[in-house]
Amino acid sequence: xxNVNSGGGHQTPSFDTKPIWRTFWVLLGITLxxxxxxxxxxxTEFPPKYVLNGIYLILTLAKAFYIIAEFMHLRHELKNLIxxxxxxxxxxxxxxxxxxxxxxxxxxxxxxYDRYHVEQSKTKVQKPAEGKEEPAAKRPGTAE
Amino acid sequence: xxxxxxxxxxxxSGGKSPYNVEYGKLMMWFFLMSDAFTFGAFLISYGHIxxxxxxxxxxxxxxxxxxxxGEMNLPLVFVSLMTFILIMSSVTMVLAVASGHNGDxxxxxxxMILTIIGGLAFLSCQAxxxxxLHGEHAWWGRNPFLNADGTQxxxxxxxxxxxxxxxxxxxxxxxxxxxxxMLIKNLRGDFARRGHYLMIExxxxxxxxxxxxxxxxxxxxxxx
Numbered sequence: 620x621x622n623v624n625s626g627g628g629h630q631t632p633s634f635d636t637k638p639i640w641r642t643f644w645v646l647l648g649i650t651l652x653x654x655x656x657x658x659x660x661x662x663t664e665f666p667p668k669y670v671l672n673g674i675y676l677i678l679t680l681a682k683a684f685y686i687i688a689e690f691m692h693l694r695h696e697l698k699n700l701i702x703x704x705x706x707x708x709x710x711x712x713x714x715x716x717x718x719x720x721x722x723x724x725x726x727x728x729x730x731x732y733d734r735y736h737v738e739q740s741k742t743k744v745q746k747p748a749e750g751k752e753e754p755a756a757k758r759p760g761t762a763e
Numbered sequence: 764x765x766x767x768x769x770x771x772x773x774x775x776s777g778g779k780s781p782y783n784v785e786y787g788k789l790m791m792w793f794f795l796m797s798d799a800f801t802f803g804a805f806l807i808s809y810g811h812i813x814x815x816x817x818x819x820x821x822x823x824x825x826x827x828x829x830x831x832x833g834e835m836n837l838p839l840v841f842v843s844l845m846t847f848i849l850i851m852s853s854v855t856m857v858l859a860v861a862s863g864h865n866g867d868x869x870x871x872x873x874x875m876i877l878t879i880i881g882g883l884a885f886l887s888c889q890a891x892x893x894x895x896l897h898g899e900h901a902w903w904g905r906n907p908f909l910n911a912d913g914t915q916x917x918x919x920x921x922x923x924x925x926x927x928x929x930x931x932x933x934x935x936x937x938x939x940x941x942x943x944x945m946l947i948k949n950l951r952g953d954f955a956r957r958g959h960y961l962m963i964e965x966x967x968x969x970x971x972x973x974x975x976x977x978x979x980x981x982x983x984x985x986x987x
Contacts, residue, residue: 634864643854647847654843657986661823661838672987679982683975690857690971699774700782700789704796711803718807722814730817740817743913 642689649678791965795972798934802976805930806983809923818910820920822985825908828895842985845888846977849935852881853974856942860967863960868949871963875946878970882939889932893925901925924984931980934973941966 653675660671688694693701729736774781782789813819823838830841859874900907906921945966954960 634861636858636861639854639857639861643850646850650843650846650850653982653986654839657823657839675982675986679978682978686853686971686975686978690853690974691968692860697768697781697783700784700792703782704792707796708799710800714803714807715810718811719814722811725815726817729815737817740914742915744909744915746907746909 638689642685645685646682649682653678785961787965788961788968791968795968798972799976802927802930802979805923805927806979809927809983812919812923816917816919818912818914818916820906820908820916821911822987824911825896825901825920826892826985830891839985841888841892842981845885845892846981848881848885848888849974849977852878852885853971855881856967856970860960860964863954863963866955866960868952868955871949871954871960872946875942875949875963879939879942879946882935882942882970886932886935886939889928889935893928896921896924927980928984931973931976934976938966938970938973941969 656666656671656674660666660668666674693704772779784792826842827836827838828841829835829837855874855877859871859878862870862874896902901921901924903922903925904918906916906918908916908920910916945963948954948962949960954962
C-alpha cells in the first residue's frame with residue numbers, strides 16, 4: 620500500500636477477464652429466469668402476481684449487485700469507498716417504504732371519501748376504435 | 764478482494780489515501796450516486812402513483828409488438844432484446860477497461876467500437892418502440908390503453924413511461940457521446956502517451972450505471 624498516491628487502481632497490472640464473462644452469464648441467466656416466469660404467468664396465471672413481484676424485486680437487486688460489484692469493480696475497491704457509497708444508498712429503504720405506503724394510503728382515502736372516483740374506477744369502458752376519436756383519456760374525472 | 768490491508772490501518776490520520784482511487788474516479792462515483800437518487804425519485808414517484816391507483820394498464824398488453832411482426836402478440840420479446848443489447852455492451856465496455864489495464868491500445872479501440880455499436884443499437888430499439896407507441900396514440904398527455912381490468916386508465920401510465928425511459932435514453936445517448944470521445948482520444952494515442960487508461964474506466968463507470976438503471980426500468984415498467 621506504499622504507492623497509494625501514484626494514481627489509483629494500478630496495483631493489479633493484469634486484469635482478469637474470467638469474472639466478466641461469469642457475470643455476463645449470471646445477468647443473462649437471471650433475465651431469462653424473469654422472462655420465463657413472466658411467460659409462465661401469462662399462460663397459466665401461476666404463480667400469483669404478488670409472489671412473482673417479490674421474486675422480480677429480489678432478482679433485480681441481485682442483478683444490480685452483480686453490475687455494481689463486478690462490472691463497476693466496486694467489490695475490489697477499498698472498504699472505505701464501498702461504505703461511503705453504500706450508506707447513502709440505504710436512504711432508498713426509507714424512500715421506498717415511505718412513498719409506497721403514502722401512495723397506498725392515498726388510494727384508501729380516495730376510495731373512502733370520493734364516491735365518484737370509486738364509481739369511475741369500476742366502470743368498464745370500450746376501447747376506442749383506432750384513430751377515430753380522441754383517445755378517451757380526456758374524459759372528465761380522469762387525472763391529467 | 765484484490766487488496767490486502769494490514770489490520771489496524773489508520774486510514775483517516777493522514778499520509779494515506781483513504782479511498783485509494785484517483786480523484787476523477789471518486790467524483791464519478793459520487794456523481795453516479797446523485798444520479799441514482801434522481802432516477803430513484805422518478806421510479807419511486809411512479810410507484811407512489813401506481814400504489815395510489817385502483818387499476819393500471821397491463822404491460823403485456825401494451826408492449827407486445829416487435830419490428831416487422833405486424834399485429835403478432837409477442838409480449839416481452841422486444842424488451843428482452845433491448846436488455847440483452849445493453850448487457851452485451853456493458854460486457855464489451857468492461858473488456859475495454861480490462862484492455863486498458865493491460866495497456867493494449869488496439870484492443871481498447873476494438874471494444875470501444877463494439878460498445879458504441881451496442882449503445883446505438885439500444886437507442887435505435889428505443890426509437891422504434893417510441894415511434895410504435897406514438898403510432899398507437901400514446902404520448903405524454905394521452906393514453907389509448909385501458910386498465911388491466913377494462914376500466915378507463917389515466918394518462919399517468921404514459922407520462923411516467925415516456926419521462927423515465929426518455930430520461931434513461933438521454934443517459935444512453937450522452938454515454939454514447941462520451942464513448943465516442945474516448946474512442947477518438949484513444950485513436951489519437953492520448954492514453955498511451957499518458958501511460959494509463961483511467962478515462963476509459965470513468966466512461967465505463969458511467970456506461971455500467973446506464974445499464975444498472977435499465978435493470979430497474981425493465982423491472983418497473985415491463986415486469987411488475
